Amino acid sequence: MGTTLFYFLVYPGFLFVAVIGGLLSWFDRKITARVQFRKGPPLLQPFYDFFKLLLVKETILPARGAKGLFLASPVFAVFGATMSGVFILLPLLNITSGFHGDLIVIFYLLTIPSLTYVIGALSSGNPLAAVGGSREMKLIMSYELTFLLVLAGIIIKSDQSIDLYQIIQVQQSGTPFIGSISGVLLFIVAIFCLQAKLALVPFDMPEAETEISDGIFIEYSGTPYAMIKLSKYILFFVLPAFVMALLMNGTRLEGIGILWAVLKLVAVVLLLTLIRNTNPRVKIKQAIRFFFVWMNLLAIIAIVLAIFGL
Amino acid sequence: MFHFGGASCNNCDIEILDCLTPRYDVERFGMLLVGSIRHADVLLVNGSINKKDKPRLLEIYEQAPKPVLVVAIGACGCTGGIFAEGDTFAGPVDKIIPVDAYIPGCPPKPEAILAGVVKLIGKN
Numbered sequence: 309m310g311t312t313l314f315y316f317l318v319y320p321g322f323l324f325v326a327v328i329g330g331l332l333s334w335f336d337r338k339i340t341a342r343v344q345f346r347k348g349p350p351l352l353q354p355f356y357d358f359f360k361l362l363l364v365k366e367t368i369l370p371a372r373g374a375k376g377l378f379l380a381s382p383v384f385a386v387f388g389a390t391m392s393g394v395f396i397l398l399p400l401l402n403i404t405s406g407f408h409g410d411l412i413v414i415f416y417l418l419t420i421p422s423l424t425y426v427i428g429a430l431s432s433g434n435p436l437a438a439v440g441g442s443r444e445m446k447l448i449m450s451y452e453l454t455f456l457l458v459l460a461g462i463i464i465k466s467d468q469s470i471d472l473y474q475i476i477q478v479q480q481s482g483t484p485f486i487g488s489i490s491g492v493l494l495f496i497v498a499i500f501c502l503q504a505k506l507a508l509v510p511f512d513m514p515e516a517e518t519e520i521s522d523g524i525f526i527e528y529s530g531t532p533y534a535m536i537k538l539s540k541y542i543l544f545f546v547l548p549a550f551v552m553a554l555l556m557n558g559t560r561l562e563g564i565g566i567l568w569a570v571l572k573l574v575a576v577v578l579l580l581t582l583i584r585n586t587n588p589r590v591k592i593k594q595a596i597r598f599f600f601v602w603m604n605l606l607a608i609i610a611i612v613l614a615i616f617g618l
Numbered sequence: 619m620f621h622f623g624g625a626s627c628n629n630c631d632i633e634i635l636d637c638l639t640p641r642y643d644v645e646r647f648g649m650l651l652v653g654s655i656r657h658a659d660v661l662l663v664n665g666s667i668n669k670k671d672k673p674r675l676l677e678i679y680e681q682a683p684k685p686v687l688v689v690a691i692g693a694c695g696c697t698g699g700i701f702a703e704g705d706t707f708a709g710p711v712d713k714i715i716p717v718d719a720y721i722p723g724c725p726p727k728p729e730a731i732l733a734g735v736v737k738l739i740g741k742n
């Protein structure tokens with residue numbers, strides 16, 4: 309019981325993912341600034357932002373809206389992000405949870421934050437939030453199938469295993485999945501899915517700052533907004549870690565392995581940030597077409613190649 | 619940071635935008651321009667506030683989660699400037715909402731705007 313609680317709340321659960329996620333979000337902002345030849349924010353800025361929102365700022369509730377739902381949805385977003393973090397990081401840190409089939413659970417837990425953002429946005433009663441919410445829903449529908457196809461490809465490559473620990477073991481005893489043609493294709497598709505899941509720039513139309521002024525989050529302030537920020541930080545760590553576990557050999561936490569783990573994580577985040585900084589925002593129609601036609605096609609080609617063992 | 623433009627001649631607006639550009643980069647102090655007033659800590663007000671602007675400025679101020687700092691930018695925001703005796707002028711910003719910092723100039727230099735907002739960092 310004690311160790312389980314430790315797993316969920318401290319390491320590798322809530323506290324650990326929140327701190328690393330905050331640091332990665334600073335890294336994202338810093339790289340963004342460097343790409344634009346700026347200096348970028350100080351190291352602890354994400355934590356200043358979070359504690360300022362949590363402790364200092366006033367929380368304003370929408371006058372015409374479902375107040376309970378509006379307040380509850382950020383809490384559920386943090387819950388979903390943290391739980392998926394625990395289930396991803398336990399196998400990644402070579403702690404077996406004895407839970408076979410966690411891949412399916414992780415997949416569903418990862419959709420919880422996006423869904424709760426939609427619910428929170430729609431319960432705020434703001435028209436711009438409603439526009440953002442409907443866009444987020446369409447985005448979820450377009451990338452979820454693609455993400456499932458990526459997972460299917462991974463399952464085929466790892467001899468029908470739906471246990472994340474087993475998948476990492478298969479890669480560590482052989483070659484990492486990214487070392488094959490199908491693995492590279494799956495990696496490309498997974499990166500674009502991540503981009504959409506994190507609502508980063510080519511697919512940030514639910515938040516679209518310049519267009520619908522932060523869309524789904526427009527009414528949030530104070531503590532609930534701090535919760536949303538926290539869930540974003542956590543997802544910013546957990547999703548790249550998930551890709552690392554699925555395709556890039558996981559981690560070995562001894563000696564030089566720690567350095568490799570950090571480098572792999574930073575490389576994935578760097579890739580996401582660079583895509584974000586070098587692309588314009590696409591229309592929701594274009595995003596749906598992009599995922600339904602091109603990414604699904606790429607994923608299916610990868611699956612076919614994986615069946616033939618390439 | 620949220621930018622409210624009153625009936626400005628657009629010159630201060632441009633100088634505020636300069637603060638976000640690589641040369642001045644306000645993000646090195648951790649500040650970002652946000653899309654929604656609900657996420658803002660600092661409200662930048664520039665331009666002369668006329669009778670049409672006044673209720674809108676009040677509404678924006680009420681929508682901001684407190685504590686919020688207000689910065690009046692430019693001669694028009696601080697005192698009214700050349701519009702101070704105009705018929706439609708509804709008083710400088712500090713007659714309408716409490717102001718924490720005044721940045722005079724027509725337009726103020728971006729360095730002056732940065733100096734003003736950085737002085738507010740310790741104030742919260």
